[in-house]
Amino acid sequence: MGHTKHNPIVRALFNDDDVVLGAVKDLRSNGYHVSEVYSPFPIHGLDEAMGLKRTRLSTAAFFYGLTGLFFASWLTYYTMTLDWPQNIGGKPNAYWFLNMPSFIPVMFELTVFFAAHLMCWSYFAVNKLYPGAKAQNPDPRTTDDHFLMEVELEGEEADLTKKLQELGALEISKVEA
Amino acid sequence: MHYESPVRNPLILGDKSYSDITNDIAKPVESKAPRAWWIAFSIAFVMFLWGVGCILYTIGTGIGVWGLNKTVDWAWDITNFVWWVGIGHAGTLISAVLLLFRQKWRMAINRSAEAMTIFSVIQAGLFPLIHMGRIWMAYWVMPIPNQFGSLWVNFNSPLLWDVFAISTYLTVSTVFWYVGLIPDFAMIRDRAINPVQKHIYKILSFGWGGQAKHWQRFEEVSLVLAGLATPLVLSVHTIVSFDFATSVIPGWHTTIFPPYFVAGAIFSGFAMVQTLLLIVRKIFKMEDYINIEHIEMMNIVIMVTGSIVGVAYITELFIAWYSGVEYEQYAFLNRATGPYWWAYWSMMTCNVFSPQFMWSKKLRTNLIFTFVISIVVNIGMWFERFVIIVTSIHRDYLPSSWSMFSPTFVDIGIYIGTIGFFFVLFLLYARTFPVIAQAELKTILKSSGENFKKHHDEHGAH
Numbered sequence: 001m002g003h004t005k006h007n008p009i010v011r012a013l014f015n016d017d018d019v020v021l022g023a024v025k026d027l028r029s030n031g032y033h034v035s036e037v038y039s040p041f042p043i044h045g046l047d048e049a050m051g052l053k054r055t056r057l058s059t060a061a062f063f064y065g066l067t068g069l070f071f072a073s074w075l076t077y078y079t080m081t082l083d084w085p086q087n088i089g090g091k092p093n094a095y096w097f098l099n100m101p102s103f104i105p106v107m108f109e110l111t112v113f114f115a116a117h118l119m120c121w122s123y124f125a126v127n128k129l130y131p132g133a134k135a136q137n138p139d140p141r142t143t144d145d146h147f148l149m150e151v152e153l154e155g156e157e158a159d160l161t162k163k164l165q166e167l168g169a170l171e172i173s174k175v176e177a
Numbered sequence: 178m179h180y181e182s183p184v185r186n187p188l189i190l191g192d193k194s195y196s197d198i199t200n201d202i203a204k205p206v207e208s209k210a211p212r213a214w215w216i217a218f219s220i221a222f223v224m225f226l227w228g229v230g231c232i233l234y235t236i237g238t239g240i241g242v243w244g245l246n247k248t249v250d251w252a253w254d255i256t257n258f259v260w261w262v263g264i265g266h267a268g269t270l271i272s273a274v275l276l277l278f279r280q281k282w283r284m285a286i287n288r289s290a291e292a293m294t295i296f297s298v299i300q301a302g303l304f305p306l307i308h309m310g311r312i313w314m315a316y317w318v319m320p321i322p323n324q325f326g327s328l329w330v331n332f333n334s335p336l337l338w339d340v341f342a343i344s345t346y347l348t349v350s351t352v353f354w355y356v357g358l359i360p361d362f363a364m365i366r367d368r369a370i371n372p373v374q375k376h377i378y379k380i381l382s383f384g385w386g387g388q389a390k391h392w393q394r395f396e397e398v399s400l401v402l403a404g405l406a407t408p409l410v411l412s413v414h415t416i417v418s419f420d421f422a423t424s425v426i427p428g429w430h431t432t433i434f435p436p437y438f439v440a441g442a443i444f445s446g447f448a449m450v451q452t453l454l455l456i457v458r459k460i461f462k463m464e465d466y467i468n469i470e471h472i473e474m475m476n477i478v479i480m481v482t483g484s485i486v487g488v489a490y491i492t493e494l495f496i497a498w499y500s501g502v503e504y505e506q507y508a509f510l511n512r513a514t515g516p517y518w519w520a521y522w523s524m525m526t527c528n529v530f531s532p533q534f535m536w537s538k539k540l541r542t543n544l545i546f547t548f549v550i551s552i553v554v555n556i557g558m559w560f561e562r563f564v565i566i567v568t569s570i571h572r573d574y575l576p577s578s579w580s581m582f583s584p585t586f587v588d589i590g591i592y593i594g595t596i597g598f599f600f601v602l603f604l605l606y607a608r609t610f611p612v613i614a615q616a617e618l619k620t621i622l623k624s625s626g627e628n629f630k631k632h633h634d635e636h637g638a639h
Contacts, residue, residue, distance in 0.1 A: 017623075018179075018623075036388055036389065037388070037389045038386055038387045038388055039387050039389070039392065040195065040199075040360075040364070040387060040616060040619060041360075041387075041392075041616040041617070041619040041620050042392035042393075042395060042396050042616075042620060043389075043392070044620070046389050046392070047389055047390070047392075047393040050389055052389060052390055052393060055390075055393055055394045055397045057394055057397050057398055057401070058397055058400075058401050061401050061405075065405075075320060076332050079320055079329035079330070079332065080329070080332050080333070083327050083329065084327055084328070084329060086331075088331060088333045088334075089333065091333055099333070102332065102333040103332050105335075105338040105341065105342065105412065105416050105419075106332055106337070106338060106341050108408075108412055109338075109341040109342050109345040109409075109412065110341065110345075112345055112349060112405050112408070112409050113341075113344075113345045113348070113349065115401075115405055116349040116352060116353075116402060116405050116406075117348065117349070117352060119398060119401060119402070120352045120356060120398065120402075123356065123394055123395075123398045124383065126394065127391045127394060128384065129359065129383035129384055129385060130383055130384070131380050131381075131383060132379065132380045132384075133383055133384025134379075134384055135363065135366065135367065135379065135382070135384055135385070135386060136384050136385065136386025136387075136388065137363075137367070137385075137386035137387055137388075140367035140368070141367075142367075142386075142387055143199075143360070143363045143364040143366075143367045143368075143385075143387060144195070144196055144199045144364065144367065144368065145194065145195035145196040145199065
């Protein structure tokens with residue numbers, strides 16, 4: 001975010017989640033920008049340490065759910081009140097609101113349906129996940145027991161390499177941006 | 178950060194590293210199927226084929242091939258429907274409710290429990306479809322514009338609520354399951370050697386890379402889905418119970434049905450999870466991950482929900498007496514002492530009496546005993562639905578119409594067929610999918626792994 005010039009990237013491989021978390025905190029406090037960490041499982045507190053913003057997917061889910069609720073209200077109003085009102089078990093059908101208690105189950109189900117499915121589609125879209133997509137992790141070991149960190153190179157490469165070695169990196173390599 | 182009280186037993190046994198977890202969970206997918214798997218699969222497949230034959234016979238000839246008559250016009254089909262939906266509930270309960278309650282022991286069992294949910298809801302969905310008779314008209318349950326003077330479906334009907342509830346439940350459970358599966362498919366993709374296998378898991382894993390932002394979204398989506406699935410699972414069996422409770426049949430027209438059905442669903446679902454996982458952990462050597470701790474926890478849930486069901490049975494009897502309505506009173510007297518007394522007392526024995534053994538720690542940590550009880554509970558829960566449905570309608574308001582129900586070979590064949598279909602799906606799943614949510618499990622290794630806990634106890638927290 002906000003980086004207009006593309007610095008080369010240095011990749012460092014770790015084999016412990018606590019070590020990688022400590023390394024991220026250390027590098028950040030020394031002015032480095034940790035642009036990415038690939039890990040086999042979610043590391044608690046990593047997003048905060050990297051300075052990532054909160055995801056807005058849950059807010060989106062709320063509005064998706066609201067859409068479902070409105071859709072269900074409109075659907076039951078249109079079919080049961082407007083288009084062809086019928087006397088069903090003597091239930092009031094002159095106004096949608098009077099008949100509404102019977103529609104609560106469907107309104108609830110469609111709220112959940114819209115919220116869950118649209119949120120998942122959004123999740124796939126923002127993560128660029130789709131069937132057959134190329135693996136996004138550069139090193140296959142990061143789905144097993146390794147952790148790959150990408151740091152933007154600022155200043156001398158030797159300084160950063162030394163720093164990463166001190167922080168417990170097993171392998172260090174440079175990638176031109 | 179990775180500290181857990183020594184009071185809690187370890188959830189991952191043995192001296193495990195992250196890599197050991199990967200290897201152990203990828204093993205069933207990468208190795209040849211054990212002999213026991215082929216035997217089980219063959220039996221299930223034959224049962225499935227028999228069921229397909231009976232379904233085709235029903236569709237080709239008509240519902241008349243079942244044992245229904247004009248008094249008992251709902252019997253095994255709806256019994257099986259409710260039974261299968263109920264079994265499905267434990268999967269969602271484990272993955273959603275236990276996630277909200279932060280119960281770590283769910284992590285070893287949620288994947289298989291959710292698979293069980295999806296496969297059993299598929300079985301459940303078959304019954305209303307077949308019972309329509311003209312299955313090619315099934316799309317009429319959807320509110321779609323049509324040429325019959327815009328004749329819409331009836332949104333006042335609990336049967337239509339069921340259509341919405343079951344389809345929402347099935348599809349939402351499937352995406353919940355799949356979102357969790359993606360990182361584990363990626364794990365198999367990244368270690369696959371066989372190019373065909375690698376390609377298949379590449380397609381299934383959607384390109385997952387495990388970036389920090391993606392994990393952050395993953396956790397948020399899992400939490401929100403759990404929050405949505407929790408009321409959803411309660412609503413589904415509530416709505417199933419409305420199919421009965423909103424009618425005016427004595428024995429059905431009761432307000433206790435929703436909570437009573439939900440408790441029964443969780444009860445039978447946990448029993449089915451026990452049955453399946455006791456086999457899976459043995460065949461695929463997952464004893465370190467699904468251990469006595471997990472079995473015991475599930476047995477406690479079975480004991481509690483079984484007792485809730487027992488209270489519901491007794492409440493029903495009391496209310497029938499207290500209501501002063503003679504039809505209601507007769508319905509319950511007839512259940513317990515009428516011609517179907519054996520079904521009623523099988524239900525009582527299996528569901529209320531048998532789970533009480535779980536008060537004993539020795540029995541609830543015994544694997545063979547657990548396995549037997551898990552099957553007894555599912556037999557009992559089938560009888561519960563049979564008792565509610567058939568004994569309530571076989572003697573109606575008009576004694577000249579009283580009759581009995583006896584199933585034909587087609588009724589039995591379709592039921593056996595769905596059991597076969599369920600196991601065909603589950604066995605295929607167990608060979609090709611990571612049966613334990615390994616990415617999630619790795620997050621608790623340092624707090625709940627036996628080796629790490631021992632290290633903490635000896636050296637103190639760091």
